Amino acid sequence: MRFRLTSSAIDTDSARRELLDLGAGGYVSFEGWVRNYNEGQEVIRLEYEAFQELAAKEGERIVAEALQRFPLKHALCIHRIGALDLTDMAVWVGVSSVHRGEAFDACRFIIDEVKHRVPIWKKEHYRSGDSGWVNCERCAAAPIHHQRG
Amino acid sequence: MRFRLTSSAIDTDSARRELLDLGAGGYVSFEGWVRNYNEGQEVIRLEYEAFQELAAKEGERIVAEALQRFPLKHALCIHRIGALDLTDMAVWVGVSSVHRGEAFDACRFIIDEVKHRVPIWKKEHYRSGDSGWVNCERCAAAPIHHQRG
């Protein structure tokens, strides 16, 4: 499984070790961190929810595509689900390759595709007491605001 | 110092912690690993040597340029010197930013510039018994091969 979902903290040291290769000269990793502002709202915590069966399949396809498109040694992506706090790591992508150019390109490809294609959703909770499903509330026909309490 | 030279193993956990930021949503890191083949020769170990005073200055300028060119939170680069074995980490670059695009761009900018501008040299020792200073032997007027013993 080169795409994994986990409900506990992502163990990047162990994930990185899976990418070690005597023939690899370059290693690029990406981490998505929970940040305190999004679109002008102060975020205090997040929840990630996944359609797990399909997320695992689609994520695996993305990593397989990266391995086909770029001459890589190894690639791996791990996405966290559940409740996260500020600065927690939501997603990790790691890629190793002979030369660095393709490791950068492939790492970016994987995170871009994961964000667009994998059925995972993020609910932000704001300092104001509001909360919202990212990409769903603003584009919905009748935006909903969930008041605290 | 946002560019550092070290003669011991690079402590990436501690380096990464320096880049944490409540406002950062993306973190990209690059690691250069010692690989077992270069230009058709089997490499068994490496030595890195630096003109330390100028390397530190030029490296610092590169990271400062990255921080000016891209809207980053933090950036840091650490280069190892001395004797390295296969799969050892020779260089580490880490960048955090609000959005991931600039973290990828800045990380790549830093490693590209470091490789082109910082006075650090790499001597490869080959399985064959030969050794050579990378970028120096082949382009020299009279290539030199250092025989073992």
Added chain:
Amino acid sequence: MQLKIQYYALMREQAGRSEELLETSAATPAALYGELAARYGFTLMPEQLKVAVNSEFTDWSRRLSAGDAVVFIPPVAGG
């Protein structure tokens, strides 16, 4: 026929449930979404959604069969 419907994220909250077994005559996901949107007041338009049957993406015009597990997929936001 009977279908199994699973709801995620905003649609889970709007439906007030994670899943249900539904007796329906809707022949396609498109027809099914119309039926469910009317019942639960979903705010997302079909154009904003994808649909999966039996844990694989599929077309809105696919023929549904008894026992199919259907998921409507709101705009994703992983990462």
Added chain:
Amino acid sequence: MQLKIQYYALMREQAGRSEELLETSAATPAALYGELAARYGFTLMPEQLKVAVNSEFTDWSRRLSAGDAVVFIPPVAGG
């Protein structure tokens, strides 16, 4: 005048030393490199090198002063 010359990497090996104090009449790094290349048989052409004086990059035509520390910089290979 007396200069301090430091050698790195391939040039250190070819010169057989890391540094030396040198009494020279070379007025510029360009002239100095000619003198040293003749003595040590350096294989690198000046076009392949950069030059630093007192730990900062400088021009080949810079006027050297007594006490300057000069480093010729072979093609780099960090990373």
